[in-house]
Each structure stands twice: as structure tokens, then as C-alpha cells.
Amino acid sequence: MSKKFVITIGRQFGSGGREIGYKVAEKLGVKCYDKELISVAAKDSDLCEQIFAEHDEAPTKSFLYSLVMDTYSMGYSTIGGVNMPIGHKVFLAQFDAIKNLADQESCVIVGRCADYALEEREDVLKVFIYADIDSKIKRVMDKIPEVKKISEAKDLINKTDKKRASYYNCYTSKKWGDAVSYDLCINSAMLGIDETANVIVDIMKKRLEK
Amino acid sequence: MSKKFVITIGRQFGSGGREIGYKVAEKLGVKCYDKELISVAAKDSDLCEQIFAEHDEAPTKSFLYSLVMDTYSMGYSTIGGVNMPIGHKVFLAQFDAIKNLADQESCVIVGRCADYALEEREDVLKVFIYADIDSKIKRVMDKIPEVKKISEAKDLINKTDKKRASYYNCYTSKKWGDAVSYDLCINSAMLGIDETANVIVDIMKKRLEK
Numbered sequence: 001m002s003k004k005f006v007i008t009i010g011r012q013f014g015s016g017g018r019e020i021g022y023k024v025a026e027k028l029g030v031k032c033y034d035k036e037l038i039s040v041a042a043k044d045s046d047l048c049e050q051i052f053a054e055h056d057e058a059p060t061k062s063f064l065y066s067l068v069m070d071t072y073s074m075g076y077s078t079i080g081g082v083n084m085p086i087g088h089k090v091f092l093a094q095f096d097a098i099k100n101l102a103d104q105e106s107c108v109i110v111g112r113c114a115d116y117a118l119e120e121r122e123d124v125l126k127v128f129i130y131a132d133i134d135s136k137i138k139r140v141m142d143k144i145p146e147v148k149k150i151s152e153a154k155d156l157i158n159k160t161d162k163k164r165a166s167y168y169n170c171y172t173s174k175k176w177g178d179a180v181s182y183d184l185c186i187n188s189a190m191l192g193i194d195e196t197a198n199v200i201v202d203i204m205k206k207r208l209e210k
Numbered sequence: 211m212s213k214k215f216v217i218t219i220g221r222q223f224g225s226g227g228r229e230i231g232y233k234v235a236e237k238l239g240v241k242c243y244d245k246e247l248i249s250v251a252a253k254d255s256d257l258c259e260q261i262f263a264e265h266d267e268a269p270t271k272s273f274l275y276s277l278v279m280d281t282y283s284m285g286y287s288t289i290g291g292v293n294m295p296i297g298h299k300v301f302l303a304q305f306d307a308i309k310n311l312a313d314q315e316s317c318v319i320v321g322r323c324a325d326y327a328l329e330e331r332e333d334v335l336k337v338f339i340y341a342d343i344d345s346k347i348k349r350v351m352d353k354i355p356e357v358k359k360i361s362e363a364k365d366l367i368n369k370t371d372k373k374r375a376s377y378y379n380c381y382t383s384k385k386w387g388d389a390v391s392y393d394l395c396i397n398s399a400m401l402g403i404d405e406t407a408n409v410i411v412d413i414m415k416k417r418l419e420k
Contacts, residue, residue, distance in 0.1 A: 012390075125400075130390050177389050180222075180340050183397045185389035190335075191416055199413060206401055206409075 003208045006102045006121065007200065008114035010128045010168070010182065013160035014136030014153075016193045017129035018110050023197035025108040028204065032108040033101060091171050111164075115182060116172035125204050128177065128185040129196070133157070135189035213418045216312045216331065217410065218324035220338045220378070220392065223370035224346030224363070226403045227339035228320050233407035235318040238414065242318040243311060301381050321374075325392060326382035335414050338387065338395040339406070343367070345399035 007024060011017020018034055025032035091113075098117040101107055102124070115126040131139075133154070140153040147153050168176035179185050184203060188196045217234060221227020228244055235242035301323075308327040311317055312334070325336040341349075343364070350363040357363050378386035389395050394413060398406045 128389050128395075179338050179387050179389045179392070179395035180397075182389070182395070183400045185338075185392070185395035187390075187393040190393045191413070191420070195416055199409070199416075202412070203401070203409060206405055210401070 004123055005106050005204060005208060006114075006118060006124045007108045007204060008118060008124060008126050009108060009110045010115060010126075010164075010176065011110065012130040012136065012177075013157050013164070014140045015129045015131040016139060016188045016196075019193055020129055020188060020197045020200070021108045021110040023194060024200050024204075027197060027201045028106070028108075030106045030108060032110065034110040113168055113171050116168075116174060125184065125200070125207060126182040127200055128179075128182040129188050130177070130185065131187055131189040214333055215316050215414060215418060216324075216328060216334045217318045217414060218328060218334060218336050219318065219320045220325060220336075220374075220386065221320065222340040222346065222367070222387075223374070224350045224367050225339045225341040226349060226398045226406075229403055230339055230398060230407045230410070231318045231320040233404060234410050234414075237407060237411045238316070238318075240316045240318060242320065244320040323378055323381050326378075326384060335394065335410070335417060336392040337410055338389075338392040339398050340387070340395065341397055341399040 007021075007028075009017050009021045009024075011020075021034065022032045094112050095117045098109060098112060098114045101109065102118050102121060115124070118124045136157050137150055137153040140156060141147050141150070144156075147156060165176040168174070172181075174181040184200070186196055186199060190196075191199065217231075217238075219227050219231045219234075221230075231244065232242045304322050305327045308319060308322060308324045311319065312328050312331060325334070328334045346367050347360055347363040350366060351357050351360070354366075357366060375386040378384070382391075384391040394410070396406055396409060400406075401409065
């Protein structure tokens with residue numbers, strides 16, 4: 001496709017949003033950024049380097065990665081026995097990385113408040129993927145063998161989405177899961193993963209034709 | 211189309227949701243129920259007749275119509291100097307009418323918490339239509355010549371949607387405008403009225419093929 005575009009995907013845990021993101025990217029011939037995005041952010045951003053400089057650490061890439069992942073999921077991280085709120089700096093680093101990516105190439109970005117980071121751009125299709133609780137429980141139990149009980153799956157879904165909502169609501173001026181925060185919200189259980197990806201691809205193509 | 215289906219459309223004021231509903235119905239060769247639904251409810255429901263019986267009124271059809279419209283928009287209505295909360299009974303009458311319609315024929319139903327009334331059915335596609343504030347203001351000023359100022363349009367949009375949200379949140383266990391309350395939420399300003407209708411038609415067809 002000749003015109004540039006970015007598709008951002010927010011998603012409920014267990015809704016298949018990440019898989020849909022990868023399918024959409026594949027169908028449109030572009031890259032999907034999910035965890036890789038964090039590596040990009042960590043490598044490219046001065047802010048992220050600053051975090052470690054301040055704490056006199058010389059982390060390896062894998063340490064950096066796990067640190068950022070901890071921060072993303074917990075909001076706080078412990079380094080050398082010191083509990084520090086580095087989430088904000090990591091968020092800003094990711095924010096920069098997302099903006100750089102959107103400047104450079106057409107792509108799909110899953111999570112990371114990418115819709116908010118790219119709020120000012122006109123070439124962005126902001127998508128939110130969700131599903132009914134039974135479908136999400138089934139998916140979580142199919143995909144994560146460690147989750148053996150329905151109650152465990154439900155608990156994991158609720159806790160993860162609570163964190164995602166807090167993260168989004170804290171860092172953006174919008175509300176996670178509110179229809180108006182996005183251009184398109186779709187229940188992935190309605191048509192399944194592949195057809196949901198097709199709907200998003202069709203809408204993106206229609207937008208590019210406009 | 212041989213299989214039965216119902217499409218419910220919730221919508222922000224000024225988003226073109228009603229027009230989209232009529233277009234979707236036309237494209238699928240079925241009826242769209244909006245205000246007509248109220249007539250059906252009023253005609254068919256014992257509950258509605260009961261309202262008037264209780265108040266010893268013998269309303270004409272047009273009086274009934276304006277009464278129900280008042281109730282829908284205000285929550286209360288004054289008859290013969292008595293202020294009475296008849297909204298609940300009217301809601302139940304509409305609820306029954308919506309269920310009857312869904313039993314009888316494939317159709318599109320705009321507003322009236324139809325998604326909630328038909329929550330138990332499997333053949334329902336629940337849609338929510340919204341748009342950015344600038345697009346809604348433009349639409350309201352184009353469609354309602356009495357609205358001459360941007361501030362008036364904004365005020366009308368905010369007040370109408372506040373009423374719609376209150377009505378929905380009061381009568382259902384869901385939240386108006388929350389993505390998860392619906393199967394599909396779409397920003398009508400993204401593709402315009404006709405293409406948005408096409409997206410809904412395509413999704414309904416895909417569901418019927420499943």
C-alpha cells in the first residue's frame with residue numbers, strides 16, 4: 001500500500017488482541033510492534049538511558065528488558081533494594097519510540113497507549129478489542145497451560161485488565177475501554193480472530209481509499 | 211437473507227446513528243424501527259393501556275405519542291396537573307414491543323436500550339455509533355436549521371447524550387458508550403455515513419455465514 005498508516009490496538013486480556021494485531025500486520029504487509037517496541041524504546045531513548053545512569057547501573061540488554069517489563073506490569077521496580085517509581089520515565093521513552101515508529105513506517109502497535117501517543121496524527125486507526133468473559137477464560141486456559149482452573153483464569157483476566165486500565169487512565173486523558181477513546185471497538189468472539197482481523201484490514205483499506 | 215437477525219443501534223446525538231440504522235436496514239432489505247417502535251409499543255402493550263386506565267384518560271393516538279416522547283426525554287410527565295413517574299411503565303412497554311419485534315422479523319432497532327432488551331438472544335448484532343465533537347456539531351447545524359450557533363449545537367449534543375446515558379444506565383445493567391456493552395462500536399466520522407453502514411452490513415453478513 002502506498003499511503004502511510006498506523007493501526008493501534010488496545011485490548012482486553014484474553015481477547016486475542018495481540019494475535020489480531022499480528023494478523024492485521026501480516027495481511028497488510030507491515031510490522032507489528034508489541035514487546036519489540038520496548039526494546040526500540042530502550043535502545044533509542046535518552047530518557048531510558050538516563051534512568052540507569054541515575055542509578056549507576058550498567059544493565060545488560062536482557063536485564064533492561066526484564067526491568068522494563070516489571071515496570072510496565074507493576075508500576076514500580078526494585079533495583080539494588082531501592083523501590084523506585086520509574087514507570088513515568090519508561091512511559092515517556094515508549095511514547096517517544098511510538099512517535100518515531102509512526103514517523104518512519106506503516107505499522108501495527110499493540111498496547112502501550114499508542115493511540116494516545118499518536119492522537120495528533122491523521123493516519124491512525126485506533127482499535128480496541130474485547131470479548132465476553134467466557135470466551136476470554138477459554139482462550140486464557142488454551143494458551144497458558146499453567147492456568148488450570150476457571151477461577152484462576154478469571155482472576156488473571158481481571159487483574160491484568162485492571163492494571164491496563166490504570167496504566168491507560170493514568171497516562172492519557174481518555175478512558176480505557178470507552179468506545180469514544182477509539183475509532184473502532186470490536187468483540188473478537190463475534191467473528192473469531194481471523195475474521196476480526198479482516199474487518200480491521202477492510203476498514204483500514206477503505207480509509208486509505210478515502 | 212434466510213436466517214433471522216436483529217441489529218440494535220445505540221448512538222450519540224449528532225453521530226448519524228439513526229440515518230445509519232435506516233441505511234443498514236435498506237441494504238439488508240428489512241425495516242428500521244425508531245419512533246415507529248413507540249407506536250407499536252403503545253398499541254400492543256397492556257402495560258401502556260394500563261397507564262391511561264389508571265389515570266382515567268382516553269388519549270388520542272397523537273396525545274399518547276407526545277406523552278411517551280415527553281416521558282422518554284424527561285423521565286416524568288405531567289397529566290392533569292399530577293407529576294407522575296410513568297417512565298418505568300413506558301420502558302417496560304417498549305421492552306415488550308422490542309422483544310415481540312425480534313421474535314417476528316429481522317430488523318434494525320435504533321435506541322430504546324434494544325441491545326439490553328434482546329440480551330439473551332444469539333441473533334443480535336449490538337452496535338454503538340459515535341463521532342468526534344466537531345463532526346457532531348457540523349451534522350447538528352446542517353440538520354437542524356434552528357441551531358445557529360456552535361455553542362447551541364454543543365449544548366444540545368451534551369444534554370441529549372446525558373439524557374440517553376442516564377436512561378440507558380438506569381434501565382440496564384450496562385454502561386452507555388462502554389465498548390463492552392456492544393459487539394461493535396464505530397466512529398461514523400471515520401468513513402462517513404454510507405461506508406459505516408456498509409461495514410455493519412458486511413459484519414452482519416459474515417455473522418450469518420458463520
